[in-house]
Amino acid sequence: xxxxxxxxxxxxxxxxxxxxxxxxxxxxxxxxxxxxxxxxxxxxxxxxxxxxxxxxxxxxxxxxxxxxxxxxxxxxxxxxxxxxxxxxxxxxxxxxxxxxxxxxxxxxxxxxxxxxxxxxxxxxxxxxxxxxxxxxxxxxxxxxxxxxxxxxxxxxxxxxxxxxxxxxxxxxxxxxxxxxxxxxxxxxxxxxxxxxxxxxxxxxxxxxxxxxxxxxxxxxxxxxxxxxxxxxxxxxxxxxxxxxxxxxxxxxxxxxxxxxxxxxxxxxxxxxxxxxxxxxxxxxxxxxxxxxxxxxxxxxxxxxxxxxxxxxxxxxxxxxxxxxxxxxxxxxxxxxxxxxxxxxxxxxxxxxxxxxxxxxxxxxxxxxxxxxxxxxxxxxxxxxxxxxxxxxxxxxxxxxxxxxxxxxxxxxxxxxxxxxxxxxxxxxxxxxxxxxxxxxxxxxxxxxxxxxxxxxxxxxxxxxxxxxxxxxxxxxxxxx
Amino acid sequence: xxxxxxxxxxxxxxxxxxxxxxxxxxxxxxxxxxxxxxxxxxxxxxxxxxxxxxxxxxxxxxxxxxxxxxxxxxxxxxxxxxxxxxxxxxxxxxxxxxxxxxxxxxxxxxxxxxxxxxxxxxxxxxxxxxxxxxxxxxxxxxxxxxxxxxxxxxxxxxxxxxxxxxxxxxxxxxxxxxxxxxxxxxxxxxxxxxxxxxxxxxxxxxxxxxxxxxxxxxxxxxxxxxxxxxxxxxxxxxxxxxxxxxxxxxxxxxxxxxxxxxxxxxxxxxxxxxxxxxxxxxxxxxxxxxxxxxxxxxxxxxxxxxxxxxxxxxxxxxxxxxxxxxxxxxxxxxxxxxxxxxxxxxxxxxxxxxxxxxxxxxxxxx
Numbered sequence: 001x002x003x004x005x006x007x008x009x010x011x012x013x014x015x016x017x018x019x020x021x022x023x024x025x026x027x028x029x030x031x032x033x034x035x036x037x038x039x040x041x042x043x044x045x046x047x048x049x050x051x052x053x054x055x056x057x058x059x060x061x062x063x064x065x066x067x068x069x070x071x072x073x074x075x076x077x078x079x080x081x082x083x084x085x086x087x088x089x090x091x092x093x094x095x096x097x098x099x100x101x102x103x104x105x106x107x108x109x110x111x112x113x114x115x116x117x118x119x120x121x122x123x124x125x126x127x128x129x130x131x132x133x134x135x136x137x138x139x140x141x142x143x144x145x146x147x148x149x150x151x152x153x154x155x156x157x158x159x160x161x162x163x164x165x166x167x168x169x170x171x172x173x174x175x176x177x178x179x180x181x182x183x184x185x186x187x188x189x190x191x192x193x194x195x196x197x198x199x200x201x202x203x204x205x206x207x208x209x210x211x212x213x214x215x216x217x218x219x220x221x222x223x224x225x226x227x228x229x230x231x232x233x234x235x236x237x238x239x240x241x242x243x244x245x246x247x248x249x250x251x252x253x254x255x256x257x258x259x260x261x262x263x264x265x266x267x268x269x270x271x272x273x274x275x276x277x278x279x280x281x282x283x284x285x286x287x288x289x290x291x292x293x294x295x296x297x298x299x300x301x302x303x304x305x306x307x308x309x310x311x312x313x314x315x316x317x318x319x320x321x322x323x324x325x326x327x328x329x330x331x332x333x334x335x336x337x338x339x340x341x342x343x344x345x346x347x348x349x350x351x352x353x354x355x356x357x358x359x360x361x362x363x364x365x366x367x368x369x370x371x372x373x374x375x376x377x378x379x380x381x382x383x384x385x386x387x388x389x390x391x392x393x394x395x396x397x398x399x400x401x402x403x404x405x406x407x408x409x410x411x412x413x414x415x416x417x418x419x420x421x422x423x424x425x426x427x428x429x430x431x432x433x434x435x436x437x438x439x440x441x442x443x444x445x446x447x448x449x450x451x452x453x454x455x456x457x458x459x460x461x462x463x464x465x466x467x468x469x470x471x472x473x474x475x476x477x478x479x480x
Numbered sequence: 481x482x483x484x485x486x487x488x489x490x491x492x493x494x495x496x497x498x499x500x501x502x503x504x505x506x507x508x509x510x511x512x513x514x515x516x517x518x519x520x521x522x523x524x525x526x527x528x529x530x531x532x533x534x535x536x537x538x539x540x541x542x543x544x545x546x547x548x549x550x551x552x553x554x555x556x557x558x559x560x561x562x563x564x565x566x567x568x569x570x571x572x573x574x575x576x577x578x579x580x581x582x583x584x585x586x587x588x589x590x591x592x593x594x595x596x597x598x599x600x601x602x603x604x605x606x607x608x609x610x611x612x613x614x615x616x617x618x619x620x621x622x623x624x625x626x627x628x629x630x631x632x633x634x635x636x637x638x639x640x641x642x643x644x645x646x647x648x649x650x651x652x653x654x655x656x657x658x659x660x661x662x663x664x665x666x667x668x669x670x671x672x673x674x675x676x677x678x679x680x681x682x683x684x685x686x687x688x689x690x691x692x693x694x695x696x697x698x699x700x701x702x703x704x705x706x707x708x709x710x711x712x713x714x715x716x717x718x719x720x721x722x723x724x725x726x727x728x729x730x731x732x733x734x735x736x737x738x739x740x741x742x743x744x745x746x747x748x749x750x751x752x753x754x755x756x757x758x759x760x761x762x763x764x765x766x767x768x769x770x771x772x773x774x775x776x777x778x779x780x781x782x783x784x785x786x787x788x789x790x791x792x793x794x795x796x797x798x799x800x801x802x803x804x805x806x807x808x809x810x811x812x813x814x815x816x817x818x819x820x821x822x823x824x825x826x827x828x829x830x831x832x833x834x835x836x837x838x839x840x841x842x843x844x845x846x
Contacts, residue, residue, distance in 0.1 A: 089724060112749065112771060114530045117725045139725065159530035162798055163708060163753055165545060165575050166530060168595050184634045187595045187617035189573035189588065191552065192529060212572040221636045224593040234550030236528060307527045308831055339831060
């Protein structure tokens with residue numbers, strides 16, 4: 001699609017926008033529209049947000065003259081903010097994902113615009129300590145980190161500098177040995193912050209923002225294979241989520257922005273993209289967040305042309321239902337969320353929305369499901385689960401439970417959350433509770449920490465309980 | 481192997497003050513009479529993607545890569561306009577890294593399953609520059625006027641510096657013990673420069689006439705280095721880096737000296753990106769005013785190129801190449817009020833379109 005065609009497609013939405021996009025003052029029908037709440041203003045606008053295994057949120061800034069070497073801990077219950085240990089360098093524009101043991105792996109960072117650091121580190125949330133990992137082959141500014149089925153971490157892309165461009169060498173951080181393995185047979189030019197997902201066959205699929213869809217075999221020295229091409233074209237600053245095992249929603253992005261969305265099912269013998277219903281508003285710089293009931297919440301972004309058009313913020317949230325593949329417009333946020341905004345699912349089922357350049361005031365979105373009756377409760381959730389393990393939870397609401405989901409904890413920046421993914425688990429009701437079956441393998445649920453939710457027949461989720469999936473040993477107080 | 485000497489860019493208190501005042505005066509309102517370069521606007525590129533700008537050849541054409549119409553394309557920056565250059569057929573990602581005086585370009589582009597180097601002649605004929613036998617990927621970073629190209633080949637054995645002959649045949653450049661190497665540029669006598677990883681990080685190297693790799697060393701206190709350009713007489717420029725990744729512009733001259741080219745007042749991070757046969761060096765440096773395109777000359781030392789052009793609404797942040805006539809290719813962006821934030825290593829200028837310029841010395845022709 002040419003920019004001209006894209007603009008023509010977006011024109012109806014642009015014309016309707018003045019009617020649609022002003023912040024909605026009414027918060028009346030919360031059970032239908034959800035509700036936004038303004039939170040306590042932060043000392044900076046966060047650019048990188050992470051839900052730690054302890055249920056609190058780690059944030060750090062960047063841009064606007066502020067170094068990223070300033071992580072803070074935000075408590076969702078109290079909104080209190082506290083200092084954290086510093087990495088000792090600027091982790092703005094880094095890539096990150098959680099490892100199997102709950103440590104946050106951070107690759108690259110900021111030297112100058114377009115000039116990336118070769119450094120990598122691990123943040124241990126139990127010890128509140130940063131541990132240096134070996135340097136990468138070269139700098140990476142805007143890389144993507146993906147936790148693999150075996151708990152290692154793949155790093156791709158990221159800019160070296162303005163004379164070489166992006167780092168074409170994929171590398172795997174081998175968590176067990178704290179060493180790098182170069183995928184030197186798989187050198188490839190990728191866009192900044194490419195959208196990567198572990199597919200059910202264990203390969204890592206790149207779905208954007210470039211339309212070419214490829215799968216990377218990370219064994220040995222690596223190998224790419226071609227899958228196909230997405231339909232819209234280049235979705236710069238769009239977003240993507242794996243909303244079910246092997247199923248990916250690709251939405252928004254481009255310039256001028258698009259409202260289109262498309263899906264692919266990687267479990268099919270010949271996966272191919274197909275269009276699904278578009279959002280009501282074209283958006284780029286948006287965030288897409290998986291919710292406990294299996295729906296996808298889209299927030300923020302801008303509908304006007306240009307890199308970061310501040311005059312056209314998209315305030316309404318929209319909800320995509322994967323069962324019907326339709327969108328529902330929800331309540332409008334107050335604060336524009338554009339470039340450098342982020343959104344993440346909290347254990348209590350709300351969505352924290354932060355940042356955007358110059359926007360230090362976060363908001364929390366309470367989806368409609370929080371206004372639809374009593375929430376299921378559960379207890380006795382194991383802290384650790386093995387693959388394929390049958391485990392029991394106690395709940396007096398067993399008869400009303402219709403769905404059990406696992407959502408991987410968030411690590412998000414620049415409109416893409418490489419860490420989140422959702423698994424729907426099989427379960428049976430038992431006396432006083434449920435027997436649930438954990439995901440079968442790391443291919444469908446890479447090892448690490450997840451939020452476990454029970455969802456009742458009204459779509460109301462429990463509070464998420466954090467569980468560790470896989471065989472990794474838990475972190476201890478002593479930093480390793 | 482090298483002797484170390486203090487460069488002409490090394491800062492002294494009086495020099496810092498004078499330079500700061502000069503910079504301030506120049507950037508507020510550079511009198512046209514002080515302009516030593518005529519600025520030619522070559523292109524404006526979309527922001528939000530890492531822009532590569534290289535060159536410039538004797539004809540005043542620069543090359544690079546950026547996002548055009550959404551796609552990542554190789555680019556020719558000419559006075560007649562911007563031209564997209566495709567690499568291998570069907571590529572979704574291309575960058576042009578060098579152009580010779582005959583108008584032939586080299587670069588890297590995506591084949592379906594790996595990056596592949598390409599060479600495209602002025603007539604438009606393109607061919608792939610194959611990797612070494614058994615390898616899967618290649619990228620060409622430099623080409624000389626004999627149509628030799630240099631770059632990297634990668635595969636199961638890692639990443640290795642290579643030289644492509646004019647007939648397209650590829651040969652590995654003699655290695656150094658370690659974990660790989662990459663070649664970045666070459667001159668007409670076949671001196672290839674780049675870097676080799678000895679296991680502890682990159683080290684600048686030169687392959688003189690295709691001979692064995694010679695390590696060039698790094699500035700004192702700097703652990704790693706990379707050579708990125710070489711002129712006809714064998715002077716080499718690049719940067720040395722410390723453990724934090726901070727770069728310092730470095731000259732390895734043909735006499736064997738290693739020279740700290742310094743940084744602009746208020747700055748610490750600098751890199752040398754191109755060198756002419758006259759020994760004029762271009763690059764970038766941070767400063768109290770933000771990131772600035774720089775020119776180093778043997779006679780006048782380190783200067784902010786913004787002080788050598790007429791008053792402009794644009795800021796030149798990087799000068800990336802210079803030809804034998806002294807014509808410079810540089811890029812930057814429209815000036816914004818908070819440019820000085822860059823002194824902290826941060827700014828939001830990557831949200832601005834990238835402007836590419838040719839700087840032609842007064843009295844010269846591009």
